[in-house]
Amino acid sequence: MIIAGAGGHALEVYDILRSRDLLEGLEIYDADENKKLFKQSYAIKHQLSGFQSDHFCLGIGTPKSREELYTAFIAQGKKHFSLRGNQSEISPDAFLDQVDVFHHCFIGPEVKIGKGSLVNTGAQIHHEVKIGAFSVINPGALVLGAVQIGDFCSIGAGAKILPGIKIGNQVTIGAGAVVIRDVKDRETVVGVPAKSVGSFK
Known part of the structure; x- marks a missing residue:
């Protein structure tokens, strides 16, 4: 290896x-x-x-x-080689395309995660979430039902994304942020509730 x-x-x-x-x-x-x-x-x-x-x-x-x-x-x-950590629960109805899942994660039914993405330690991804390619869900992040996350995103440690939110491509969500509104491509959002601090090309 x-x-x-x-x-x-x-x-x-x-x-x-x-x-x-x-x-x-x-x-x-x-x-x-x-x-x-x-x-x-x-x-x-x-x-x-x-x-x-x-x-x-x-x-x-x-x-x-x-x-x-x-x-x-x-x-x-x-x-x-797709990594699978210990004590993670992955629904048999989830589709993971060459995705790494670290220890103590939850991935619910009808979740789809794109190639090369990472679900880091203790993250939770609930029903019907869609995540694009090469995105990173950092430790302890909580992604609730039917959220859509694009390609090349970074969801900060301990961040929370409320149900049905749409997040574009190349987005950065700060650690501990609570996302209650959709986020456009290439934006960085931080805080509770999360607010944009800039858009990057």
Whole structure:
């Protein structure tokens, strides 16, 4: 198995792999040449070639970086491995397209989550929610029924999104925010209730 990324997020990925007895032959990739060792025992490779494993997982937690690494490893002929943490409940009626789910998450019925997205520790995603590709639902976030979230979004830790809200593409929701209105593409919203602090191109 290859972990793509060697920062803090990769440590959590490592723990999930360890809990699944998937550390044999572990390889680590990170573009930062200042990083030399991971977990004090794994040499970090800085080139996207020469890996022995056929499978990779994403050890990074930002939407755009997840997409870049996913694309790079797929181009090398590698296959994405979707992580499943412990004690998470995923409805059999949910559709997850190469999605990582960390520990203690809830994903309800008729939920659809796009390629390369991440549901981080303790997040809850309730019935009929739709989430696009390479979006990140951070720890403890609560996404209530029939919410729609676009591509490349980051939903902050502990944020709450009320039922039926529509969130565009490349949106950032601040930690702890409570979203009670729709959010346009590329906006950042923070606070209780959440208000826009700018739109980014």
